Amino acid sequence: MNACSDMPGNMARKTGSHSEITGPRIRAAALHLFARHGYAAVSMRQIAAEVGVQAGALYLYTPDKQTLLFDLMRGHLEDLLQAWAAEPKGEGPLARLEAFARFHIRFHLDRPDAVFIAYMELRNLEPENFASIEALRKAYEDELETILRDGAASGLMRVPDTKLATLALIAMLTGVGTWYREGGRLSRDRVERIYWNMVRRAVGA
Amino acid sequence: MNACSDMPGNMARKTGSHSEITGPRIRAAALHLFARHGYAAVSMRQIAAEVGVQAGALYLYTPDKQTLLFDLMRGHLEDLLQAWAAEPKGEGPLARLEAFARFHIRFHLDRPDAVFIAYMELRNLEPENFASIEALRKAYEDELETILRDGAASGLMRVPDTKLATLALIAMLTGVGTWYREGGRLSRDRVERIYWNMVRRAVGA
DNA sequence: CCTTGAAATGAACGCTTGTTCAGATATGCC
DNA sequence: GGCATATCTGAACAAGCGTTCATTTCAAGG
Numbered sequence: 137m138n139a140c141s142d143m144p145g146n147m148a149r150k151t152g153s154h155s156e157i158t159g160p161r162i163r164a165a166a167l168h169l170f171a172r173h174g175y176a177a178v179s180m181r182q183i184a185a186e187v188g189v190q191a192g193a194l195y196l197y198t199p200d201k202q203t204l205l206f207d208l209m210r211g212h213l214e215d216l217l218q219a220w221a222a223e224p225k226g227e228g229p230l231a232r233l234e235a236f237a238r239f240h241i242r243f244h245l246d247r248p249d250a251v252f253i254a255y256m257e258l259r260n261l262e263p264e265n266f267a268s269i270e271a272l273r274k275a276y277e278d279e280l281e282t283i284l285r286d287g288a289a290s291g292l293m294r295v296p297d298t299k300l301a302t303l304a305l306i307a308m309l310t311g312v313g314t315w316y317r318e319g320g321r322l323s324r325d326r327v328e329r330i331y332w333n334m335v336r337r338a339v340g341a
Numbered sequence: 342m343n344a345c346s347d348m349p350g351n352m353a354r355k356t357g358s359h360s361e362i363t364g365p366r367i368r369a370a371a372l373h374l375f376a377r378h379g380y381a382a383v384s385m386r387q388i389a390a391e392v393g394v395q396a397g398a399l400y401l402y403t404p405d406k407q408t409l410l411f412d413l414m415r416g417h418l419e420d421l422l423q424a425w426a427a428e429p430k431g432e433g434p435l436a437r438l439e440a441f442a443r444f445h446i447r448f449h450l451d452r453p454d455a456v457f458i459a460y461m462e463l464r465n466l467e468p469e470n471f472a473s474i475e476a477l478r479k480a481y482e483d484e485l486e487t488i489l490r491d492g493a494a495s496g497l498m499r500v501p502d503t504k505l506a507t508l509a510l511i512a513m514l515t516g517v518g519t520w521y522r523e524g525g526r527l528s529r530d531r532v533e534r535i536y537w538n539m540v541r542r543a544v545g546a
Numbered sequence: 547c548c549t550t551g552a553a554a555t556g557a558a559c560g561c562t563t564g565t566t567c568a569g570a571t572a573t574g575c576c
Numbered sequence: 577g578g579c580a581t582a583t584c585t586g587a588a589c590a591a592g593c594g595t596t597c598a599t600t601t602c603a604a605g606g
Contacts, residue, residue, distance in 0.1 A: 155582080155583070158583085158584095172464065173381075173464060173465075174379060174380075174381055174464060174465065175379075176378075176379050176381035176382035177381035177465065179562075179563065179564080180563080180564060180565080181562085181563085181564090189583090189584065189585085190584065190585055190586070191564085191565085192565080192566075192567080192584075192585070192586080192587095193583075193584050193585075195564095195565070195566080196582090196583070196584080200564075200565075201564065201565090256461055259377065259378060259379060260378075260379065260382065296535055296538070297527065297535055300527065300532070300535055300536075301535075301539065303516060303517075303519070303520050304513050304516060304517070304536065304539055305513070306516075307512055307513050307515070307516025307517075307519070308509050308510070308512050308513035308516070310512070311508060311509060311511075311512025311513070311516075312508075312509070312512075314508070314512070315508050322502065322505065327505070330501055330502055330505055330506075331505075331509065333501070334506070334509055334543040334544075335543075337542045337543050337544075337545055338539040338540075338542050338543040339539075339542075340542055359552080359553080360552085360553070363553080363554095384592075384593065384594080385593080385594060385595080386592085386593085386594090394553090394554065394555085395554065395555055395556065396556095396594085396595085397554075397555065397556075397557095397595080397596075397597080398553070398554050398555075400594095400595070400596080401552085401553065401554080405594075405595075406594065406595090
């Protein structure tokens with residue numbers, strides 16, 4: 137049970153003197169198992185087994201199980217915000233709304249496990265971790281709300297309540313992950329287009 | 342309605358079989374705790390403590406923890422189907438769609454805990470229980486899909502893919518439970534109306 | 547009064563949990 | 577070769593898990 141006759145390479149100019157192979161593998165295994173069975177239902181021993189190490193080895197990479205979950209969620213939401221910031225958005229509220237809808241679907245279809253966890257495991261976060269994650273999520277929602285508010289202000293959209301519309305649209309778009317399966321009846325592009333049409337019409341544009 | 346799968350060794354109700362007080366109290370406590378912390382994170386001892394009995398007493402009312410979860414979910418979905426069947430629906434696809442949207446929001450706002458569980462704890466069901474619950478959920482989705490198909494066939498709605506639209510709309514409507522709080526900024530009736538307008542526009546009607 | 551039987555207790559079962567840590571193992575550098 | 581250091585094992589810990597069951601409590605019926 138070596139799993140690592142392949143070298144750890146030269147490491148550790150940084151303080152985090154841990155393997156750059158095992159660390160990511162632990163995160164991947166935890167992501168997969170948490171998404172499939174839920175945080176509380178997955179034991180550290182199960183995660184370790186999926187990676188091919190003993191349970192004790194996990195603690196070289198994470199101080200405890202709770203932090204492992206928190207890091208996964210924070211990593212996902214930071215990726216989300218960063219990817220959206222880097223997304224080309226076009227000009228005007230309508231173009232931006234389309235960019236948002238398509239981006240959201242694409243991003244979420246690429247990471248079904250992380251999306252599932254970020255939504256389902258909020259209740260398993262300790263209070264301060266929860267607050268930290270909620271702030272990130274709020275920042276993302278604000279991106280959409282700003283678009284809707286601009287759209288309403290300029291008369292291009294009809295949304296009686298931007299906050300409500302924001303949450304309704306995000307719920308709808310995120311829901312795609314609950315049923316979409318790769319290689320299914322509909323292509324990603326077709327899904328993107330159909331959803332975008334529903335979003336556009338829902339805001340009266 | 343929602344009867345327990347297996348009432349323990351006891352026949353008809355002469356002097357009142359099992360306590361008609363404790364049974365429902367267990368279900369209520371389990372509903373509340375499962376919704377708050379998740380099935381896997383809640384112990385039988387915690388449920389018992391909330392009811393005010395010892396853990397062993399729970400087994401007078403349920404054969405095991407899994408069945409307790411299953412009964413909660415089945416009861417909720419059966420109530421949902423029955424309530425929709427009893428709902429006045431009006432005539433024509435558009436009236437039926439409005440009835441569905443408003444019914445769905447109203448029903449789900451009344452039972453946030455049960456809704457949460459029915460969606461989040463699917464992965465904690467053993468395979469045969471899962472299949473049974475999925476069938477009920479599918480039956481409900483079919484109600485909406487039928488409306489959308491009729492609406493599209495009669496030219497009253499524009500939905501390029503009824504299956505996709507069904508799932509998108511249900512996700513949007515169900516999402517209301519994640520943010521709505523009693524006594525908040527918006528009245529139930531206003532929420533219902535805003536959502537219904539978004540639904541109507543989303544299907545191009 | 548006694549009998550009945552359901553309702554609940556409280557201790558016990560075998561097992562799993564997250565976490566710790568001394569010791570083994572492997573690798574890179576001198 | 578030998579030293580240093582990063583990585584991992586394997587056993588151990590206390591605590592908690594779902595579940596069982598002999599025993600107690602207690603209201604009701606004859």
